[in-house]
Amino acid sequence: MNLKQLSESLGLSQTTVSRALNGYPEVREETRLRVQAAAEAAQYTPNVKARRLATGRAMAIGHVMPMVHRSEMVNPIFADFIAGAGEVYAREGYDLLLSIVPVDETEAAYRQMSANASVDGVIVQAPTMEDPRVPLLQELGLPFLVHGRTASPQGYSWLDVANIRAFQRATEFLLDLGHRKIALVNGQETLDFARRRRVGFEQAMAARDLAPNPAWMQSDVMTEEYGYRAASEMLDAPNPPTAFLAASIIPAIGIRRAAGERGLRIAKDVSIICHDDGLSYLGNEGNEMPGGPAFTATRSSIRAAGTRCAEILLSLIDTPNQPPVQELWDTDLTVGRSTGPAPV
Structure with missing residues (x-):
């Protein structure tokens, strides 16, 4: 079943069905639920190219990895974060655009993404205390979320551990x-x-x-x-x-x-x-x-953090004028077999 057939079966326009499936706020909740139920029953999968045309979006999220000889990013932590975020992207019909660049070309990579409109938003990882990527992305007007935060975490969206x-x-x-x-x-x-x-x-x-x-x-x-x-x-x-x-x-x-x-x-x-x-x-x-x-x-x-960061970023893309979303996660302290009283 294609979008036209689904629309005809519901007695709605293709634009309304497309907007309902993509979560546009102007679609009534009753209509949105009806469209989603019909799409699930028909096992309808939106055509990505058509969705890009309908929404004017790239349907992609950017991750820029600055590469140096020894990088904090190249480890299992980064892989598990991407796995969590990737599940959300796939579920919502977004692609992941991973750009691996020399550290001195990081700014150029973001500017190119913005100029080419190749992504709808980006996630920034491993922030430094005074991270130049934050003011750069604010200047570019590209939706972004920081996994972690800087020393001055005001005015932008982030998710961090306490x-x-x-x-x-x-x-x-x-x-x-x-x-x-x-x-x-x-x-x-x-x-x-x-x-x-x-x-x-x-x-x-x-x-x-x-x-x-x-x-x-x-x-x-x-x-x-x-x-x-x-x-x-x-x-x-x-x-x-x-x-x-x-x-x-x-x-x-x-x-x-x-x-x-x-x-x-x-x-x-x-x-x-x-x-x-x-x-x-x-x-x-x-x-x-x-x-x-x-x-x-x-x-x-870290996988749950990747999932939540992706969810927040997509909400920022859908509702661009909302205030910054900032979440601070507490940690559990689990006692295991590696600790005991100080030796006498």
């Missing part, structure tokens, strides 16, 4: 276990989320009149090798930490490897807390096991 509170809670948990020698293995602190996690760690320490040891604080791209290298250096020092706070489960696995090579028992000789993004193929499973998951972790699903 990173400060998450790492406050994680640090407090270790402090309550008696740990005082706590290391922070953070992500790149040019990125806003990592800066906030460091602030949460420092605030929790200061609340107990403790000062973090600079020798136990590192930041870098969140890889397993980075976690292993950072933990190895700290554990081989004369005064090693008894606990580690890792910005992701990925470096936490490296920390666990370094401890194991030195004969240290996890949760006995050294404790580890990480942030768990609920990665599909690198999960922190084991809720059914005695002691719970492998790692004690603050948790917020």
